[in-house]
Amino acid sequence: MLHSMSSGPAAQTRGSEGSPARRFRLQDGFSLIETMIVVAVITIIMASVFKSINLTQQTSASQQVKLDLTQQTREFMDQLTRDLRSAGYPNWRNTDPTSASGVTTNQNNAPGLIKIDIGTLWFAGDVDGTENYVAGVPQGTALVKIIRYDLVPAGGGPNCPCLRRTEFLRNGGDPVVDATNPGVAVAQLEIQNVQNGTAADPIFTAYDPTTGAAVALPVDFTGNATTVAKINSLKVALEVQSQYRDSTGAFPVTRVVSTIALSNCSEALGSQTLSC
Numbered sequence: 001m002l003h004s005m006s007s008g009p010a011a012q013t014r015g016s017e018g019s020p021a022r023r024f025r026l027q028d029g030f031s032l033i034e035t036m037i038v039v040a041v042i043t044i045i046m047a048s049v050f051k052s053i054n055l056t057q058q059t060s061a062s063q064q065v066k067l068d069l070t071q072q073t074r075e076f077m078d079q080l081t082r083d084l085r086s087a088g089y090p091n092w093r094n095t096d097p098t099s100a101s102g103v104t105t106n107q108n109n110a111p112g113l114i115k116i117d118i119g120t121l122w123f124a125g126d127v128d129g130t131e132n133y134v135a136g137v138p139q140g141t142a143l144v145k146i147i148r149y150d151l152v153p154a155g156g157g158p159n160c161p162c163l164r165r166t167e168f169l170r171n172g173g174d175p176v177v178d179a180t181n182p183g184v185a186v187a188q189l190e191i192q193n194v195q196n197g198t199a200a201d202p203i204f205t206a207y208d209p210t211t212g213a214a215v216a217l218p219v220d221f222t223g224n225a226t227t228v229a230k231i232n233s234l235k236v237a238l239e240v241q242s243q244y245r246d247s248t249g250a251f252p253v254t255r256v257v258s259t260i261a262l263s264n265c266s267e268a269l270g271s272q273t274l275s276c
Contacts, residue, residue, distance in 0.1 A: 059247060066252045069242045073256045076191040079165065080236060081260055083147050086125035088112030090142045091267055104267045107172035110144045111267045113228050114175045117218035118202035119151030119163070121234075122179045124170055144170045146179045149204075151197040152190070159192035159243060163203065176222045193241040195253060205235040225268035235259045 088110050104111050114122040126142040148166045156162070168185040171178050197203045206215040209232050219227045239255040246252050 055247070065242050065244050065246055066254060069240060069252060070254045070256065073191060073238050073240050073254055076163070076189070077236060077238060077256055077258050079189060080121075080149060081258065083125075083127050083165075084123065084234070084260055084262060086110075086127045087123040087262065088267075089125050090144075104175060105173050107170045108142055108144055109267070110142070110170075111175045111221060113221065113231060113262075113268075114146070114179045115218065115220040116204055116206050116215075116228075116231070116234075118199060118204060119197040120218065121149040121204050123147055124175065124179070127167070146170050146175075146182070148179060148182070151194065151203060157190070161194045161197065162190045162192040163194050163197075163238065164190040174222060176220050191238065191240060193243060195239040195241050196237060201237070201239070203237060205237075206231045207233050207235070209233070221268050229268040232262050233259060234262065 090108075091110055091112070110124040110126060112123060112125070114124060116122075124144055124146045126144055127147060128143075128145075130143040145167050146169075150164050150166070152160045152162050152164050154161050157164075164187045166182065166185050166187045168182045171181075171183070194203070202217070204217070206217065206219070207213065208215055208227070209230060215227055215231065219231075221228055235257065236259075237255065237257045239253060242252045242254075244251070
């Protein structure tokens with residue numbers, strides 16, 4: 001009886017659980033198909049992560065390009081504003097308040113605004129506060145310079161159209177002639193890839209203080225004395241395109257607009273107030 005019970009089905013079952021085949025089946029891992037599915041899922045997830053990182057980097061680079069472009073444009077606008085604050089200083093009222101008329105032909109005298117057009121701004125002043133010296137001795141006169149801002153069309157230089165700043169000593173004589181013929185003058189500064197500067201979208205706009213209306217341009221010191229003498233504010237608009245593409249493949253564009261109040265000490269009419 002005891003022998004018969006030990007050799008029954010229960011005994012056979014216990015023997016099969018400990019067999020080598022059963023132990024092999026209990027140690028089985030992932031199948032090939034399961035492994036391929038896991039790899040595919042991980043690949044999709046990683047591709048999404050890397051795509052998101054790449055998009056973030058591209059967006060950051062694009063924003064940096066736009067930020068740099070805006071900063072460069074603002075710095076150029078700040079330079080123009082600083083220059084305009086010196087327009088018309090010093091003039092004959094500063095040196096001889098009792099004089100009845102201006103001396104516009106004197107090279108040490110700043111006549112103020114000289115010419116304004118949609119892409120042109122010329123004026124004279126002691127922009128850096130320097131004085132004339134002869135053999136190290138101050139002469140009591142300012143070193144007056146003419147400042148020109150000119151829109152240079154495409155082909156006039158690398159990355160043009162551009163707004164170019166030129167500075168040179170005043171020679172004396174008629175201010176318009178003086179500014180038109182600078183002799184040896186090298187451009188010191190420019191903002192490149194300027195997109196505006198047309199009649200529909202001018203860079204420079206001058207206003208008549210008596211009416212508040214925009215002045216019909218161009219006007220200059222010699223030909224439009226009455227108009228030039230009373231201009232006391234200018235709007236300057238610069239729309240500039242970057243040299244570099246953003247993440248979309250486009251060239252970013254920024255626009256900076258500034259309205260500048262002037263103490264226009266123009267000598268165009270031959271008389272001025274004591275404030276000048």
